[in-house]
Amino acid sequence: MSDIPVRHLGALTVSAQGLGCMGMSHGYGASDDTESVATLHRALDLGVTLLDTADFYGFGHNEELIGRAVAGRREEVVLATKFGFANRVGEPTLIRGDAAYVREACEASLRRLGVDHIDLYYQHRVDPRVPIEETVGAMAELVRAGKVRHLGLSEAGADTLRRAHAVHPISALQSEWSLWTRDLEARIVPVCRELGIGIVPFSPLGRGFLTGTVASVEGLADNDVRRSQPRFADGNLEHNLAIVARLTELAEAKGVTAGQLALAWVQHRGDDVVPIPGTRRQRYLEENLAALSAELTPEDLAAVESAAPPERIAGRRYDATSLTFVNG
Numbered sequence: 001m002s003d004i005p006v007r008h009l010g011a012l013t014v015s016a017q018g019l020g021c022m023g024m025s026h027g028y029g030a031s032d033d034t035e036s037v038a039t040l041h042r043a044l045d046l047g048v049t050l051l052d053t054a055d056f057y058g059f060g061h062n063e064e065l066i067g068r069a070v071a072g073r074r075e076e077v078v079l080a081t082k083f084g085f086a087n088r089v090g091e092p093t094l095i096r097g098d099a100a101y102v103r104e105a106c107e108a109s110l111r112r113l114g115v116d117h118i119d120l121y122y123q124h125r126v127d128p129r130v131p132i133e134e135t136v137g138a139m140a141e142l143v144r145a146g147k148v149r150h151l152g153l154s155e156a157g158a159d160t161l162r163r164a165h166a167v168h169p170i171s172a173l174q175s176e177w178s179l180w181t182r183d184l185e186a187r188i189v190p191v192c193r194e195l196g197i198g199i200v201p202f203s204p205l206g207r208g209f210l211t212g213t214v215a216s217v218e219g220l221a222d223n224d225v226r227r228s229q230p231r232f233a234d235g236n237l238e239h240n241l242a243i244v245a246r247l248t249e250l251a252e253a254k255g256v257t258a259g260q261l262a263l264a265w266v267q268h269r270g271d272d273v274v275p276i277p278g279t280r281r282q283r284y285l286e287e288n289l290a291a292l293s294a295e296l297t298p299e300d301l302a303a304v305e306s307a308a309p310p311e312r313i314a315g316r317r318y319d320a321t322s323l324t325f326v327n328g
Contacts, residue, residue: 004047004292007274009198010171012120012150014078016267017292018050019043019285020202020278024065025058028224031280033065040069042282044076046289052174052200052276054082054124055109059089063112071114080200081109082154082174084124095325097127099138106142122152122174125325132156132164140168152200157327158191165195174276177201177269179210179247179262179308180231180240181317188327193272204266204275205288206231211259212244230315239314246307256294260287264294265304 005016024036040051051070053062063081070077083105087094096105109118121142123135142148152172153164164170173192175184178201192199207226208214216237217227226232231240244258251261266275277288296304316323 004289006049007198007271009120009152009200009272009274010150010169010196012078012171012198014050014274015048016274017048017289018052018078018080018200018274018276019048020276021051021053021062021066022057023278024280025062026056028221028226030221036065036280037069039280039282039285040066043285044070044073046286048285048289049076050078050080050120050200050274050276052080052202054085054122055105055112056082056085056124060108060112063109067112067114074115078119079113079115080120080122080152080172081113081118082122082124082152083109084127084154093321093325095125095127097123097130097132097135099134099141102135102138102142106147110147117146118148120150120152120172121148122154122172123156124154126153126156126160132160133167136164136167136170143168155326158187160327161188161191161195161197165197170195170197172198172200172274174200174202176203176317177266177273177275178204178206179265179304180206180243180310180313182310183327193270198272198274199270201266201269201273201275202278204263204277205259206262209240210244210247210262211257212248213259215241228319229317230319231313231317233315236315239312243308243312247304250300250303250307254294254296254300256291257287260291260294261304263288263291264296265301267291267294268296268301 006013007016024031053066084095086096139151150171154174248258251258279285
């Protein structure tokens with residue numbers, strides 16, 4: 001077992017870096033279950049405790065995969081999953097946060113995961129039609145029933161966080177946070193810190209772009225979600241590659257990779273920040289974990305930020321439709 005440091009998400013103790021599992025089932029082309037399970041086992045062997053999934057990833061496949069991987073090792077895992085996307089593939093996006101659906105979704109996740117409780121249960125996106133008090137009230141009932149231990153929200157806004165936390169303590173906010181997505185810094189991060197809510201950044205490597213390994217979308221699978229995201233579109237991609245080039249220069253001077261430098265920047269946002277870089281390969285898992293050892297001075301951090309100022313990022317992080325479900 002590795003000596004990976006721990007951090008706290010509210011009252012929940014987790015490894016300082018978790019593992020995002022979406023790509024093992026969803027969003028980035030074909031994957032291999034055998035390879036994914038090996039990566040999950042390697043993560044546990046190295047001391048990663050926080051595994052992050054959702055019922056939407058592969059429409060249940062990802063939860064079933066995680067369930068198989070952690071069977072016999074449940075005590076080593078802080079298991080996080082999410083509910084809220086009620087549509088199937090090819091259907092219009094449908095977010096549900098009504099109490100009946102919260103209960104239904106939790107039972108289905110427990111069954112797929114093969115466990116009797118979920119350690120951290122998130123609402124994946126806020127349902128604009130349902131008061132957050134109803135949704136979190138139903139989630140709190142799951143805590144009282146012993147089916148869930150801690151509650152979280154994903155991509156929720158500052159006001160929503162306050163209202164939710166007044167119903168039941170919110171342990172974690174999961175939102176996108178990286179060198180090229182810093183939307184939550186002005187209002188949301190201060191509210192999290194005021195209320196004692198930990199922050200779990202997803203896509204801390206900019207969906208792989210900040211590693212310097214994506215020079216075009218031509219080599220991506222036809223169903224790779226990046227093909228439809230504005231920052232990877234013609235014109236925007238070329239502009240953003242210049243930012244990665246500068247990041248790579250800084251990384252080489254530090255003796256790390258561009259991805260490790262970008263990830264270390266996120267790790268340095270605070271002791272209440274636990275990024276969950278996603279991968280399905282052991283090689284990249286180990287590379288990401290090595291970022292925990294990167295020591296960045298204030299001067300290093302300033303140089304990294306000057307390489308990727310928000311105003312220089314070309315393109316929004318989501319298309320117009322997807323953005324409507326952010327920061328509810």
